[in-house]
Structures are given as C-alpha cells and as structure tokens.
Amino acid sequence: MEEDKFIELAKKAKYASKKIATLPVGLKNTALLNIAKNLKENQEKIFEANKRDLEEALPLVESGELKQSVFNRLKLDENKMRDMIQGIIDISNLEDPIGKTLLKRQLDDGLILTKISCPIGVLGIIFEARPDVISQISALAIKSSNAVILKGGKESINTNKEIMRVIQEALDSTRDFPKDVLTQVFSRDDVKNMLSLDKYIDLIIPRGGNNLVRFIKENTKIPVLGHADGICHIFVDESADLEKAKRVVIDAKTQYPSACNAVETLLIHKDFKYTTELLKALEEAGVELIAKPESWHTEYSDKILSYKLVSTLEEAIEHINEYSSGHTESIITEDNKNAKIFMNAVDSAGVYHNVSTRFADGFRYGFGAEVGISTNKTHARGPVGLEGLTIYKYNIEGNGDIVKDYVDGTKSFCHKEG
Incomplete structure (x- = not known):
C-alpha cells in the first residue's frame, strides 16, 4: 500500500478508536456474539482457505525456507476453531474493562480525584503464521474499546483474509457498530508505514520469531509490547x-x-x-x-x-x-x-x-484470549488480556477550585480515600 493511502487508513482507525471508546458494553458484547456465530457458520470456508495456505507452505518447508515449527502454527483445525469461538464468547461474558474506577480520593471538600480505566487507542498488531490470532485480538480489541490494524504473515494470507471477511461481515450486521475499528493490511511496506506512524498508532504488539520482534523494536518510536524469546x-x-x-x-x-x-x-x-x-x-x-x-x-x-x-x-x-x-x-x-x-x-x-x-496462556488464565505474552516490565506482563489493553486517566471534579488557594495557605489538602 502506498504511504499516503496507509496514512489515510491510520487516520480512519484513529477516528474509529474515538467512536468505540464510548460504545456501551451491551453493543460490544452483541458484536462479539455475532462474530462467534458467524465464525461457526463459516468454519468450512475458513478450513478451505487454511488448506490452501498449508498446500502452498509445504514446499517451503521441504526446501528449508519455512521452519517446521512455523508450519505447525499455521494449521487451523477443529480444536483451534472451537477454542477461537469459545474464546470470543468468554470475552463477551467478562466485565467491561473500560470506565472502571481504579482510585477515588477526596483532595479537599468538594474536590474529588478519580483514576478511570480507558482504552489505549489504536493497536498495530504484526504476527506470523497463527491465523487464530486475528479472532483473539479482534475480540479483545472490541471489548477493550480499541481500534486495530492487523498485519499477518504471507504464509497464512488466505486464512487471514477469510477470517477477517467473516468478522467484518458480522460487524457490518451489528447495528450502530462504528466502521474501521478493524483493518487488515498485507505488505512489508505496510509494516514500514505502521512503524512510522506514531501520530496515529499508540501501541505495537508483535507476535512471531526473534528476528521479527527485534526488527520492530529497533525500527519504531511507538511503544512495543511483547517478547523476543521463549526460553x-x-x-x-x-x-x-x-x-x-x-x-x-x-x-x-x-x-x-x-x-x-x-x-x-x-x-x-x-x-x-x-x-x-x-x-x-x-x-x-x-x-x-x-x-x-x-x-x-x-x-x-x-x-x-x-x-x-x-x-x-x-x-x-x-x-x-x-x-x-x-x-x-x-x-x-x-x-x-x-x-x-x-x-x-x-x-x-x-x-x-x-x-x-x-x-502461560491467556485462555488458560481465564482472560478469554490474549494478544500475546509480554516480558516487558511495563503496565502489562505475562499473558496480555483485556486489562493489558487499557490505560487510565485522572479526572478531577470541583467547583471553581484553584491552586493559588493551596499555595498561599488559604486552603489545605485532606487526601481522604474513597
């Protein structure tokens, strides 16, 4: 994709992130259940697409161009499909992570500070092989009110396209669900563009081998959440x-x-x-x-x-x-x-x-699914589920309060919890 077109795509994702940020949890859950239903109804088409990917990848394994371990991750079977669908349903049943009061403190009479959970914004997800990543991340993004730009590996392109088609079809049928919340891109140039757009993309999450993760960390100013090795x-x-x-x-x-x-x-x-x-x-x-x-x-x-x-x-x-x-x-x-x-x-x-x-897995931890495993020592560590895709803001409510009163001693803080 040309750079100017990718910038326009990123702008739309940023706009969509503002729309989904205030979406009622009931609407988000309806969208998730529609996705789960549509995936189940279209699973044979998805398996057919995955079969094409496996057939095209097999000669690459035999020639040594593709690792056997990558090929194994590429395969989408009935067990993985069942877990994909159940994972989405599980996420719909989880508590809304947005708008939660994380802290409430009375600074003074009538002056109240609250710490509120909110979405990160636009996530850039770059992953190799595993096509089930698309449904996991899409579901987590919707429930956590984030927009996503997804870039999958070329070895799973047919499966990725079919899964995204099914997901988008479900979202289009969900009344009042905003457009451009989920976007899929395909080329190496798209990765390059994604890594450069810190104005529009708030967090990059790579899922793949060491070389991929290291390349991303070395070529972007955007915060990166993930791990390079699994030793x-x-x-x-x-x-x-x-x-x-x-x-x-x-x-x-x-x-x-x-x-x-x-x-x-x-x-x-x-x-x-x-x-x-x-x-x-x-x-x-x-x-x-x-x-x-x-x-x-x-x-x-x-x-x-x-x-x-x-x-x-x-x-x-x-x-x-x-x-x-x-x-x-x-x-x-x-x-x-x-x-x-x-x-x-x-x-x-x-x-x-x-x-x-x-x-060590988000599904097994009861997170519904995960966007990946983080070895970072930042706001999210280990399997990253809904909470790892949120951040927070501080709100203060008052009545014409000014700092001067506290500086000159006219008023003093009480700092009472609750």
Whole structure:
C-alpha cells in the first residue's frame, strides 16, 4: 500500500478508536456474539482457505525456507476453531474493562480525584503464521474499546483474509457498530508505514520469531509490547516427586513443542534420586536431550531439551535469571519453603510450582484470549488480556477550585480515600 493511502487508513482507525471508546458494553458484547456465530457458520470456508495456505507452505518447508515449527502454527483445525469461538464468547461474558474506577480520593471538600480505566487507542498488531490470532485480538480489541490494524504473515494470507471477511461481515450486521475499528493490511511496506506512524498508532504488539520482534523494536518510536524469546526453564528440586516431575516436564516439552511457553532447559538438583529415571522417561517420550548445548539461550521450538545438574536451589535461580527470556519458569518440589524462595527470586512473567510452563496462556488464565505474552516490565506482563489493553486517566471534579488557594495557605489538602 502506498504511504499516503496507509496514512489515510491510520487516520480512519484513529477516528474509529474515538467512536468505540464510548460504545456501551451491551453493543460490544452483541458484536462479539455475532462474530462467534458467524465464525461457526463459516468454519468450512475458513478450513478451505487454511488448506490452501498449508498446500502452498509445504514446499517451503521441504526446501528449508519455512521452519517446521512455523508450519505447525499455521494449521487451523477443529480444536483451534472451537477454542477461537469459545474464546470470543468468554470475552463477551467478562466485565467491561473500560470506565472502571481504579482510585477515588477526596483532595479537599468538594474536590474529588478519580483514576478511570480507558482504552489505549489504536493497536498495530504484526504476527506470523497463527491465523487464530486475528479472532483473539479482534475480540479483545472490541471489548477493550480499541481500534486495530492487523498485519499477518504471507504464509497464512488466505486464512487471514477469510477470517477477517467473516468478522467484518458480522460487524457490518451489528447495528450502530462504528466502521474501521478493524483493518487488515498485507505488505512489508505496510509494516514500514505502521512503524512510522506514531501520530496515529499508540501501541505495537508483535507476535512471531526473534528476528521479527527485534526488527520492530529497533525500527519504531511507538511503544512495543511483547517478547523476543521463549526460553523457559523447569527446576527439579531434590525433594521432587518423580511422577509429578515426569508428568510436568514431558507435558511442558511435548504437548506443543513449538509454543513460546514450552520448556527449553531442564535443571536438576544433583541430589535428586531419580535423575536417570526422569531422563529415560523424556527420551521414551521422543525428546532429544542435550547435556552441553552450544548456548543456554537456545529456543529449540522442537522436541529438544537442554539439561544441567545444579548443586543448590540458589544455583538454579542464578542460572534462570541469567539465561531466561523472562517468560515462564517452574519448580518441581515437595518443599514449600524452597518453592516460595524460587517463586520470589526468579524474575520472570510467570513463576510456577509443580505446574507445566504450558499454562502461560491467556485462555488458560481465564482472560478469554490474549494478544500475546509480554516480558516487558511495563503496565502489562505475562499473558496480555483485556486489562493489558487499557490505560487510565485522572479526572478531577470541583467547583471553581484553584491552586493559588493551596499555595498561599488559604486552603489545605485532606487526601481522604474513597
């Protein structure tokens, strides 16, 4: 798309963001339920579009131009479709995140300060492969009263177009729903234009590989919410139960190896009595074990797992804080004291006890869906759902109040809560 046309598109999205910001929650929920209904009625057409994408992508996998892990994310099956639709319904049932009073303080008699949740504005979403991202982000954006410009990967272009067609059809049939809330773009030039328009776009959220995320962070002035790597760890402590350890580690590595919340490094306490049995169970589950990896920063996105024996809990924590991407880590232990130390000391968005790292997901957290996982230390961290797509404003109500009265001592603040 030419630059001037993209600027016009961004202007329309900005205008739409002002319209949806004041939309009643009932209308937003109606729009979401219409989308869910239309997706269900059109799922065969979506599957057909996805089949074309898979057929076109297969030769790229065979030639090495496309990673197998990306191809796996591209596939849209009945299970993913069911989760997509249910995720939208779940979001419609969530409390409206807009207009909530986050703080109320009496500054003085008749002078009231309130902190109110509000939308961010226009979101620019750039993602690779996973076509189910479109429905997740669209639903979250509508419920959080944001406008969105979406740019998907070329490998899923047919599926992306069909899903967006179905969503737009549902929105067009929703009375009084504003136009241009959702927009889809396709080219690399569109990405370049998106990253340059800080006047109209308020937040960029990339969902994809390391190279994509790093490129975006290095080429925009717009705030970026996301993560570049998914290097997750599990530490099997000395007191760990073998069966729990086997269940959790095998699930975290094999249930969906290409996911960003799959475990990549296993740390085992040197005094754990069942190390041999645990490693054997992993190999029997089809996991390739690497004792001395070239780098502890490696994200395999496959049934490959680095492992290391450590002497103490503190050594495990130090290793994780050194090499983790800040995504999700877990400790397997029957020692609650060690679990508490681990969970407090590990500096990641998600820290678990006796739980698979694969639980790091907005749908599993009850958020309905997520726009992505954030390892940022900003207003949103971990799976980013509705709350992560809101910001706040401060309102003050008074009666002709002026600062001069407080500066010269005529009046004084009381600062009472509530």
